[in-house]
Amino acid sequence: MAIVNSVITQHAFAAAMQELSAFPSNGSRIEEIALAVSGGVDSMCMAYLMHSWAQQNSAKIVVLIVDHRLRTESTAEAITVRNWLEANGIEAHILPWISGRPKSNIHQLARTERYRLLTNYCKANNISRIVTAHNADDQAETIMMRIARGTGLTGLTGIKASGMHNGISVLRPLLQFSRQQIRVTMEMAGWQWIEDPSNNDPKYTRTKIRRALQHFPHKELLNQRCNLLAHNLSRTETYLVQQTENFIKTYVGTSKSNNGKASITINHQALCDEHEEIALRALRAIFQHYVTGLSMDTDGGDMEAESHPPRLASLERLYQHLIKGGIANKKAHTMRHCKIWAKGGIISIVAE
DSSP: OOOOSSOOOHHHHHHHHHHTTOSOSSSOOOOOEEEEOOSSHHHHHHHHHHHHHHHHTTOOEEEEEEEOOOSTTHHHHHHHHHHHHHHTTOEEEEEEOOSOOOSSOHHHHHHHHHHHHHHHHHHHTTOOEEEOOOOHHHHHHHHHHHHHTTOOHHHHTOSOSEEEETTEEEEOGGGGSOHHHHHHHHHHHTOOOOOOGGGGOTTSHHHHHHHHHHTSTTHHHHHHHHHHHHHHHHHHHHHHHHHHHHHHHHHEEEEEOTTSOEEEEEEHHHHHHSOHHHHHHHHHHHHHHHTTTOOOOOSSOOOOOSSOOOOHHHHHHHHHHHHTTOSTTSSOEEETTEEEEEETTEEEEEEO
């Protein structure tokens, strides 16, 4: 994938959309698509490109603007962005975040609420797909941030070009284009955008990483390598996910205890015989879905997370207990408000 400082043509964007394999190529009607737009240069460029793409493909798009209300001017900016889009013939709606400003972990909480608002709107309006504006620079920054935090293989796969969130398909066609390309495209299009000052706030880790990358020699080459790394490792990740799904489908089930509570059951010997990586991934998937009230996908489907998984250190401790028989015939182990014990070759996990 070549990342250059040139305009993003409609042909190049159409090719990126086609690569997502989410739209029919036989001329069939495309259902309505939602666009997540903040008003920044990236998302406004996406709206510009998607507007032309939709016209060429007889598709309908609707823009969703989340007003987080984390800055006093955010509501006025959201209205301005909506007016810009409507002036260009694009339907747009503002989704306000009603909660007050969080005192900590602002970015993560804002992201969680943003996706909740976006996907809830889509469900209420029978929209199955939403497009976001993550780009190649976002990918490189994400990879470097995760390396700094000591991430594993899954983290190094970076931002996915497509995935599921709360039952809605999320598509990211700009991932193969650089931020510089996006700016050049917007300048040539003559479209306006809003600069969010929080993107340059040095108190945020992403801002620090971004500034460091800007001063890195051959920055565009580094961007390419980070994106290539994510792409290559995605193949390995896909294989491991498939193996994990196979394990869950074969050795994990559900049952009811004597008091009527639903429980997850795991074949104890199969877990002990399985490769540690697959066993840990299976345990992570079980807790990530079960304790949040979500049904596990045991049909080989998408297992993308809807909530944060348990920490790896906690999973490793549980795994060691299980393979060494440390839980058998002893007081049940507790994790994520669940009790775990092994008896008669079966591991049982029941909500407390």
